[in-house]
Amino acid sequence: MNFDFSSEDRMIQEQVRRFLSEQSPLSMHRSVMEGEALQATEVWRGLAELGLQGTAIPEAYGGVGAGYLPLCLVAQELGAVLAAVPFSSSIYLAAEAITCFGSTDQKERYLPKLASGEWIGTLALSEGPEAPTQTNLKVARSADTLSGKKLVVPHGLAADFAVVLVASAAGTDLVIAGLEGVERVAIEIVDPSIAAASLHFEQAQCEGLGNPGEGWAMLETLQHRAAVLYAFEQIGGAEQALNMAVAYAKERFAFGRPIGSFQALKHMMADMYVALKLAESNAYYAAWALQNDAPDLRLAAATARVSATQAFQLCARDNIQVHGGMGFTWAFDCHLFYRRSNYLALALGGLNEWENKLVDALPSAVA
Amino acid sequence: MDFSDTQTETEFRQTARVWIQDNAPAYLQAPLSGSGFGSTRTGDFDPIAEAKKWQKTKAEAGWACIQWPKEYGGRGATPIESVIWGQEEGVYGKLSGTFIIGQGMCAPTQVGTEEQKQRHIPKIVSGEVAWCQGYSEPGAGSDLAALQTKAIIDGDNFVINGQKIWTSGAQHSDYGILITRTDSEVAKHRGLTMFFLDMKSEGVDIRPIKQANGDSGFNEVFFDNVRIPDVQRLGDVGDGWKVALTTLMNERLAIGGSIATGFPEIQALVSELIIASGPANDNQAVRSKLADWYAKSAGLKNTGARAISALSKGEVPGPENSIGKLVAGGMMQDIAKFAVDLQGLGGLVTDPAIARSQAQIQAMLMRSPAVRIEGGTDQILRNIIAERVLGLPEDMRADKGIAFSQIPSSQNTGAR
Numbered sequence: 037m038n039f040d041f042s043s044e045d046r047m048i049q050e051q052v053r054r055f056l057s058e059q060s061p062l063s064m065h066r067s068v069m070e071g072e073a074l075q076a077t078e079v080w081r082g083l084a085e086l087g088l089q090g091t092a093i094p095e096a097y098g099g100v101g102a103g104y105l106p107l108c109l110v111a112q113e114l115g116a117v118l119a120a121v122p123f124s125s126s127i128y129l130a131a132e133a134i135t136c137f138g139s140t141d142q143k144e145r146y147l148p149k150l151a152s153g154e155w156i157g158t159l160a161l162s163e164g165p166e167a168p169t170q171t172n173l174k175v176a177r178s179a180d181t182l183s184g185k186k187l188v189v190p191h192g193l194a195a196d197f198a199v200v201l202v203a204s205a206a207g208t209d210l211v212i213a214g215l216e217g218v219e220r221v222a223i224e225i226v227d228p229s230i231a232a233a234s235l236h237f238e239q240a241q242c243e244g245l246g247n248p249g250e251g252w253a254m255l256e257t258l259q260h261r262a263a264v265l266y267a268f269e270q271i272g273g274a275e276q277a278l279n280m281a282v283a284y285a286k287e288r289f290a291f292g293r294p295i296g297s298f299q300a301l302k303h304m305m306a307d308m309y310v311a312l313k314l315a316e317s318n319a320y321y322a323a324w325a326l327q328n329d330a331p332d333l334r335l336a337a338a339t340a341r342v343s344a345t346q347a348f349q350l351c352a353r354d355n356i357q358v359h360g361g362m363g364f365t366w367a368f369d370c371h372l373f374y375r376r377s378n379y380l381a382l383a384l385g386g387l388n389e390w391e392n393k394l395v396d397a398l399p400s401a402v403a
Numbered sequence: 404m405d406f407s408d409t410q411t412e413t414e415f416r417q418t419a420r421v422w423i424q425d426n427a428p429a430y431l432q433a434p435l436s437g438s439g440f441g442s443t444r445t446g447d448f449d450p451i452a453e454a455k456k457w458q459k460t461k462a463e464a465g466w467a468c469i470q471w472p473k474e475y476g477g478r479g480a481t482p483i484e485s486v487i488w489g490q491e492e493g494v495y496g497k498l499s500g501t502f503i504i505g506q507g508m509c510a511p512t513q514v515g516t517e518e519q520k521q522r523h524i525p526k527i528v529s530g531e532v533a534w535c536q537g538y539s540e541p542g543a544g545s546d547l548a549a550l551q552t553k554a555i556i557d558g559d560n561f562v563i564n565g566q567k568i569w570t571s572g573a574q575h576s577d578y579g580i581l582i583t584r585t586d587s588e589v590a591k592h593r594g595l596t597m598f599f600l601d602m603k604s605e606g607v608d609i610r611p612i613k614q615a616n617g618d619s620g621f622n623e624v625f626f627d628n629v630r631i632p633d634v635q636r637l638g639d640v641g642d643g644w645k646v647a648l649t650t651l652m653n654e655r656l657a658i659g660g661s662i663a664t665g666f667p668e669i670q671a672l673v674s675e676l677i678i679a680s681g682p683a684n685d686n687q688a689v690r691s692k693l694a695d696w697y698a699k700s701a702g703l704k705n706t707g708a709r710a711i712s713a714l715s716k717g718e719v720p721g722p723e724n725s726i727g728k729l730v731a732g733g734m735m736q737d738i739a740k741f742a743v744d745l746q747g748l749g750g751l752v753t754d755p756a757i758a759r760s761q762a763q764i765q766a767m768l769m770r771s772p773a774v775r776i777e778g779g780t781d782q783i784l785r786n787i788i789a790e791r792v793l794g795l796p797e798d799m800r801a802d803k804g805i806a807f808s809q810i811p812s813s814q815n816t817g818a819r
Contacts, residue, residue, distance in 0.1 A: 037405070037406055037407070037408065037412075037483075037708065037711055037712055037715055038404060038405045038712050038715065038716075039404060039406065039705070039708040039709050039711070039712040040404065040709065040712050040713075040716075041404060042404070105404060278793075282794070282795060285795060286794075286795065286796065293796075294796050296789075296796050297795070297796040297797065297798055297799060299782070299786065299789075299798060302785065302786060302789035302790070302795050302798075303782065303785040303786075303789070305789055305793055305795065306784075306785035306786075306788040306789045306793070307785070309726075309788050309792060309793060310726045310729060310730060310788070313702070313706055313723060313726055314698070314699055314702025314703070314706065314726070315702065317702050317703075317706040317708070318698060318701055318705055320404075320705060321701070321705045321708075323404070324404045324406070327404070338694075339697065339701050339702075342694055342695070342698045343698045343699075343701075343702055346695075346698070388687075388691065390694075391690060391691045391693075391694035391695070392694070394694040394697060394698065395690045395693050395697075398670070398693075398697060400674060
């Protein structure tokens with residue numbers, strides 16, 4: 037048994053870590069969050085120079101074709117530095133949707149540009165405060181055009197095109213719509229570095245992706261696959277939040293001793309570690325299942341997602357607690373992790389939704 | 404990433420599997436499968452006799468304590484082979500409970516003479532003798548080094564007076580290891596000395612403890628002027644703490660993964676149970692809990708798999724593996740409470756003849772508090788994670804650098 041990443045995969049991870057530690061410090065995240073830029077453009081370009089957007093995209097379509105295992109580790113590193121780039125939307129969602137369901141022609145047109153970072157894609161799903169279902173979609177397709185409003189589209193301000201879930205004559209479809217000429221309005225969300233937008237389609241041009249009527253089924257497949265990659269971003273962030281807490285607890289003194297010597301705080305951080313370890317191990321298994329298209333991919337993905345959401349939310353929350361009042365200042369970085377953890381928890385459907393997906397995928401009990 | 408065995412591992416697994424098929428006590432498979440939560444079930448057969456028989460069969464064929472050197476009766480197997488063996492032995496491994504203290508903790512502590520090793524270890528391997536360990540005392544649990552059982556030198560012997568508690572299997576044991584205080588006027592960790600003794604020695608009195616759940620899996624052991632020959636001292640006088648740490652390390656290296664969590668039990672229960680809202684399986688609160696518990700138990704299993712991979716590469720699994728019992732113990736208690744809650748008064752039935760699954764849940768409910776204490780409390784495990792894994796500073800201690808006799812305790816302050 038070898039339940040670990042290969043040394044080649046680890047080398048890629050190391051390379052990404054080095055690049056990000058130099059080029060994507062948290063101050064970069066802040067400048068995107070507080071400024072006008074839609075993303076950390078230099079970081080995005082640098083990632084592209086390393087070929088990372090194309091990690092899992094097949095060589096035939098301009099990618100590296102290295103598979104999902106190294107991509108998982110790239111995700112972990114991006115998560116650790118809260119990178120302010122549209123990697124998740126463009127690669128785990130848009131590129132993945134086209135790789136899984138696109139025609140050869142679509143793959144030829146879109147994947148090389150996604151792999152090179154020239155184009156940014158996203159997924160437009162949500163239409164309002166209630167979760168999208170097979171029956172409540174208002175954005176609708178009629179032949180080659182679509183109309184309606186998608187709310188909270190992650191990275192919607194920066195994206196060149198969106199994969200959109202729409203109502204159609206056949207039920208639900210996935211379509212690809214270019215965003216040039218589509219009205220976009222910036223939406224403030226908990227993590228401002230995400231540059232979320234609402235998209236107002238009015239007779240906008242679109243092309244079908246996959247079979248008509250299979251939109252919802254494709255979405256489910258896509259979400260499960262992406263969940264594995266989101267889980268790696270989440271454990272990356274969780275680990276960094278825990279590291280911050282531990283480092284601060286060693287330096288900060290109160291009552292004449294480092295606060296990390298108090299059991300009340302030690303035990304809190306031990307629990308953060310436990311949540312992280314469980315999530316990490318479940319994510320490792322899901323990475324294997326994704327790479328090998330294992331029969332239990334859905335269960336593995338939902339399990340990884342539930343654990344990773346729990347871990348990042350716990351670590352980000354209690355990192356603030358360990359920092360005390362300083363943790364609630366804008367100047368300290370704790371809130372950046374708290375914000376990102378809450379964004380990632382909902383980006384792909386919330387915890388409750390994934391708990392249900394997990395239970396649906398469980399093999400029946402041996403009574 | 405690859406979950407399959409290597410060529411050598413496949414061959415080893417195959418050899419082990421064939422031998423187990425041909426030699427294991429198949430008549431015990433059904434009752435053993437129902438074991439758990441602190442009990443080993445062997446149906447109409449005597450558990451101790453069956454355990455000894457299986458151990459002997461394994462030892463004769465070289466399948467007992469396989470990681471130990473051949474010269475002491477082991478097989479000289481690698482750590483990964485030991486894991487594979489454990490997987491293949493499966494339910495029959497539950498029979499080893501009687502020997503777990505001797506094999507897991509005592510034998511590796513035999514820092515004694517070569518002659519002592521030659522004499523005792525092969526008998527531990529063959530199951531001819533069982534060992535127990537005398538560590539905890541009524542006043543020394545998590546703070547083990549606060550122990551008070553005294554050993555005073557008298558010629559070629561030490562004379563022991565005091566009391567140990569939570570001594571599993573003392574009533575079936577031939578030998579025991581014993582940690583004692585030989586000097587109260589030095590700092591507490593420095594005044595300890597380790598021995599092994601014949602449990603049939605004069606002055607040893609073993610009494611079962613009745614536990615909170617009604618079972619009696621542990622004992623109190625009283626020592627009244629028990630004489631232990633100096634040749635049975637393990638390590639130097641005053642070095643007992645170092646020797647004890649070695650055994651505890653061995654205990655903690657045992658890899659998780661097969662630890663009971665209660666998940667299969669709760670899943671089975673809710674798949675059949677009807678509650679006020681309809682089938683329990685369809686209830687949102689139930690589904691949410693089920694997902695959380697599945698994720699945790701899968702996390703433990705996958706963490707175990709990572710530890711096995713590390714072993715396979717020749718790495719030593721670290722203290723991070725202490726998460727297993729911490730997660731499983733709390734989870735089992737939560738599951739039992741939730742399961743009882745779902746069933747209302749019916750959930751309180753403890754008679755397996757009336758309600759088998761409820762009775763099992765009841766057994767979990769009443770046994771799980773012990774899981775969160777034995778072999779390191781939840782709090783001690785969190786300290787270990789915080790200090791040894793995360794590198795957080797040690798707790799400030801009120802007993803540091805003070806002679807044992809001067810340390811405040813409930814006795815010398817009059818507090819109770």
